[in-house]
Amino acid sequence: MTNEALQETITALIPDTQFETGAEWLTITTDAVAIKPLLTALRQTAGLDFDYLFCLSGVDWKTHFNIVYHLSSTTQRHTVVVKAKVNRDNPEIDTVSDIWRTAEFHELEAYDLFGIIFTGHPGLRRLFLTDDWKGWPLRKDYEDPINMIKL
């Protein structure tokens, strides 16, 4: 499906969806509360079939976080990017690990490095860092005088 056709189909499904166009892939912007119904619809609607979550990244924009989902379909061969805005003071978002199993691992990474809490995740824990590590390294305001070398 082309980006325009995708946009039409998704708008028909969820009327007031916000889009960003102009990039290579169609981008949907939303907030943390609306993420679960949106992604469930993207996964389950026939014709969309976004069955492959190939990248899940956290981004710190200083005022808020973004969780970016890169989704594509192995049958329809189209791709969409979903950006969910997460509150910085109360960084919580629903897990999608029940929709795509790979998210379980990717969400652990985002929790470990950004401190974003995925509600409903089966076992949120530190993945790379030690259990007693303080702070969230990929946040922009993270300071570590020993391990960080600034150029």
Add this chain to the structure above:
Amino acid sequence: MFEEVGTTTEGDLVINVGPQHPATHGVLHLVLTLNGETIKNVEPHLGYIHRSIEKMSESLTYRQFIYVTSRMDYLSSHINNHACALTVEKGLQIEVPARAQVIRVLMDELTRLASHQLWWGAMAMDVGALTPFFHAFREREAINEIMEETCGARLTMNYICPGGVMIDLHPNFQRKVKEFITLFKSKIDEYDEMVTGNIIFQNRMKGIGLLSKEDAISYGVSGPAARGSGVSCDIRKLYPYEIYGSLNFEEILETGGDCFARYLVRFKEMRQSLSIIEQLIDNIPEGDFQAKTKAVLKLPKGEFYSRVETARGELGVYLISEGGTTPYRVKYRSPGFSNLSALNHMSKGYKLGDLVAIMGTLDLVIPDIDR
């Protein structure tokens, strides 16, 4: 740490595999829950070689951050560099000269071949056959020598840069690659004879570590591991970059979904890589090996994503630029990380000894997972 396992019942045994264990090929730490010899749960604990490459990249310039990626998946360092260079070129809209494109693809395929050779030797060693390891390393040495002559390094090449490649090919390159093609063509049949048909090897591989097509997609498995389950996911075919669109090669698919299917995919891919190298080695166009670029690169504000096929699967580079000389955020979608997420699902119900075979066919490289 052990409270987390949760599902432990009377009679279960919780053991650690690694971080220092020969079969993990690096510092991977798995906490296994066993019932007798049957695996009930596998929980990976990562971070023993975590260097926070993503954070480091935020303070490195667009020329510098590429070199760090050689240290991610060190067996596909060319391809990692390639992915980053493609992202920067996408941002700056640099047209790469034809000669550089061919050199890049040649180097990518030589790297893939060397990586699969090492995997083949190590895989056979994991399941108890020691000899193939020495055979694989003998031929891999030829590739390393070719790399050393042109790039000046054997493992972390840092050869591909934004706009092309760092330096032109060494005068011996074509001759040596042709010699290697002749040598390897006879050796690969020997490899096949030595291991593939061996009944002990087949018994260790067939019907082990089953991964269905649906699960492979849901777990985000990519590369040869997914193609062993019949998922068509070769980025070189689906979203061709550089000159891959005009090359004649097959995407190898197997439908077994077990360890043997994944073994066959990688083995056959070696022949495909060899065929790509053969197609290109006599057709390297003359011209520049690098496009003219500014000394200091500044990407426009925006987001760029590029995908390439490494020896292990799909590598994605997600780069966010705020218009400065350093990236605002870089995320590497490394193939090993997603492939590892399927390990628990794939090894449940099999025996402890099978875990080694399953990890072998996933071809895990730990720095690629930890980053």
